[in-house]
Amino acid sequence: MAELNNRDTNNLNTAPEPAPGEEFDAASKSLSEALNVSFVILKVIMIVLVVAFLASGFKTVDSDEQAIVLRFGKIRGVGENRLLDPGAHWILPYPIDEIIKIPVKTKVNLAINSFWYFQTKEDMLSNAKPRVRPGMGLRPLLDGYCLTRSEKGAGATAGSDGSDYNIVHTKWQLTYQIDDPERFFRRIHVRDVTPGDDYFDVITGDDGVKPLLEDMFEDAVVTAMVNYTIDEAISSRDRIPRHIERLLQGKLDAIESGIKVVSVQMTRSEPPPHTSDAFEASIMASQASQKAVTEAKTYAENTLNETAGPVAERLFESLYDETVSEQEKEFLWSDLGGTARERVADAQAYQARVVETAKANADYLERLLPEYRLRPKLVIQKIYLDAMERIFANANETFVVQTTDDAKGTELRVLVNRDPSLKPKKRTTQAGQ
Structure with missing residues (x-):
């Protein structure tokens, strides 16, 4: 039995080895199979990448937006086709095409406080007027202000030596919106949007249209306010804002900004704090004077109406007017009441x-x-x-x-x-x- 086992062992150890050609064919076959699998995986990956690349061209424009498509940095399309309306759209993926979404229906409020006097944080929180110390006047380096014309009329402005001007502090609120996205994109400089930035916040912030609007608004306020008295600046809440709105819109249209001024509001207006007491006294005296004049006019009108009716003034004037014929006078006498x-x-x-x-x-x-x-x-x-x-x-x-x-x-x-x-x-x- 031992001899048989040894003989079997020797037979196993002395098995015939494969020929050199046969070993090379097996390795080539294994490599070929591996390469085929790799090529298949690579094709799948490429297909997935191509699909993902093409799918990245699907963009959605919100209901309050319009979009511009840039192809290699230039606006794509002609006429109305240059703008994309709200909805789903497909464009060539970046970097070939780039979509710029601009909110055209969103109204933006911009507070203008550059004409207001200086306030500390405590004053702002408490909404209190600044403390006026004896001898304290206007601080041009700290306080913002507007100049208004004198009470003598607009004609006195040109020949005034400056003493007839008055100072008023005002706060404003500008409401605007973008009504022409293409003009806005072409004319208004906005910094490049980095990943994670919201385009709306960028265009309405300090790196967008805000500095331009503030400068133009301040220029419009300075131009308009010199045409009004301080009483009008304090009491008017419609006339002056409408004037400033027209001026500002004209400036924006002149540069083809694509921005529409929705409204301008004067939220607050006050005289300088160190003159508030005197100004209030002047206002009360002016109001009393206007009240007396109004009452006198009302009394005169009522007296004339009670005396002779609506034709009283015309009849009185005709009595001393030689150009009025007797027939006309008789007609007025017939309407006497x-x-x-x-x-x-x-x-x-x-x-x-x-x-x-x-x-x-x-x-x-x-x-x-x-x-x-x-x-x-x-x-x-x-x-x-x-x-x-x-x-x-x-x-x-x-x-x-x-x-x-x-x-x-x-x-x-x-x-x-x-x-x-x-x-x-x-x-x-x-x-x-």
């Missing part, structure tokens, strides 16, 4: 009554004339008694004095109007009747 109209009507009625009374008296005397020629004394006595009857009928009190033949005569003492309520009572009774 108010108390003057009532007095004219009363005068006309009185005239008619006087004429009618005169006619009645004339007819009465004509009827008495034949009787008077026959018995003149009796007719005169009758007329006298009728007149006395009318007189006594209107008298409040009647005194009958009997004549005497005494040489001394009769002494009569009468307390005139001894009962003050008697006459008003009688008038009241007559009025009631």
